Amino acid sequence: MYNPQNIKDKKDIIVLAIESSCDETACAIVKNGREVISSCIATQIEIHRRYGGVVPEIASRNHTMAIESVVNETIEKSNLKIDDIDAIAVTYGAGLLGALLVGVNFAKGLALAWNKPLYAVSHIRGHVAANYINTGLEPPYLCLLASGGHTAVLNVKNYSEVESLASSKDDAAGEAFDKVARVLSLPYPGGPEIQKLAQKGQANISMPCPTFKDGDDLWFSFSGIKTFVINYIHNSEQKGETIVKEDVAASFQEAAVSQLFNTTLNAAKRTGIKEIAIAGGVSANLKLRERFDTLKEKGYKIYYPELKYCTDNAAMIGAEAYYLIKSGAEPSDLSLDAKATVALK
Ligand code: KG4
Ligand code: ZN
Secondary structure: OOOHHHHHOOOOOEEEEEEOOOOEEEEEEEEOOOEEEEEEEEEOHHHHHOOOOOOHHHHHHHHHHHHHHHHHHHHHHHOOOHHHOOEEEEEEEOOOHHHHHHHHHHHHHHHHHHOOOEEEEEHHHHHHHHHHOOOOOOOOEEEEEEOOOOEEEEEEOOOOOEEEEEEEOOOOHHHHHHHHHHHOOOOOOHHHHHHHHHOOOOOOOOOOOOOOOOOOOEEEOOHHHHHHHHHHHHHHHHOOOOOOHHHHHHHHHHHHHHHHHHHHHHHHHHHOOOEEEEEOHHHHOHHHHHHHHOOHHHOOEEEOOOHHHOOOOOHHHHHHHHHHHHOOOOOEOOOOOOOOOOOOO
16 A cells, blocks of 8 residues: 655655646646656647537537547656656545536546556646746746636645635636637637737727725725626727727727736735746736836746646646645545635645
8 A cells, every 4th residue: 555655755746637627638747846757738629619618518428539549649648657656646635526527536536456556636836837837937936826716815825824815806817818719700719819819909998997095905806897898899880980990909008018027016015025926827928028028127036837737737737736636635545525616725
């Protein structure tokens, strides 16, 4: 029988991680939380595109069909033997329940069959940990997490302890990109499409953006910008005016990026923390990266994951699992269940 204590103290820890929380079936093998030995992703984007967003039942069914081959391919690509793998990790939440269950059940099966400890990883913490891959980033630092389901500024105090300093009062940033893209008749997922269209436009339409006074609580809100865009398009149509979609995309992106940047910078100034990481699908946005890069000349250190580790992947789950193991966390037993929501911490 395995002994988790031995695993924690091993010089090298190799984790096989599984992620299936939304529309990507992913597996990765990660060494010491920082080195990706192999990583495979079967994406369902094309399937869900025709519905304009992810259809949960279809996602679960496709995870079931893809998971075995994705795991096998990841092991093959790693050139490792099962014996070389120290632990299994799996995203248990947050996400679509039916989709998560496919990964959780497969991971349980592997842990049982191979007699390896099983670690349950939060998808949110996984996104943050994507910043450890191939970088020297170490806590303490601030992390702007901006994905399709969450928007928050996190104070990552150490590998285990995370405090939320700001979160969204309504939509998540990625959700706003997706909804505005839909209004502009762009395909799902909207973020990359808005980014592409915005490159050809001017940010010349003024959009609402929250402002903070000293001492105010920090938060995000994206539903106002989304409603503004919907009204702007309807009003223009009613007046018979032509809408320059490129300008709408550029202006929305500018407003969303400014809000993400300003709230994070506010949190950085208040805490005095000068290392900032960004994470989650929206951290792939080039304008957002550009904006954070401007802080480098002001003495800040800025981190973002490689593009392939910004959106959903299993390498980030393997990275987070390493630090869970190192912290002495207990492995899960076979009663592990999927959770649609998990706490931000
Ligand atoms: O982290 P992620 O893959 O899944 C969740 O955990 O939600 O994030 C997906 C979100 C989608 O809303 C997508 O539109 C957005 O990230 N996204 C982007 C970009 N690439 C993906 N948003 C803005 N710019 C991008 N380049
Ligand atoms: Zn995600």
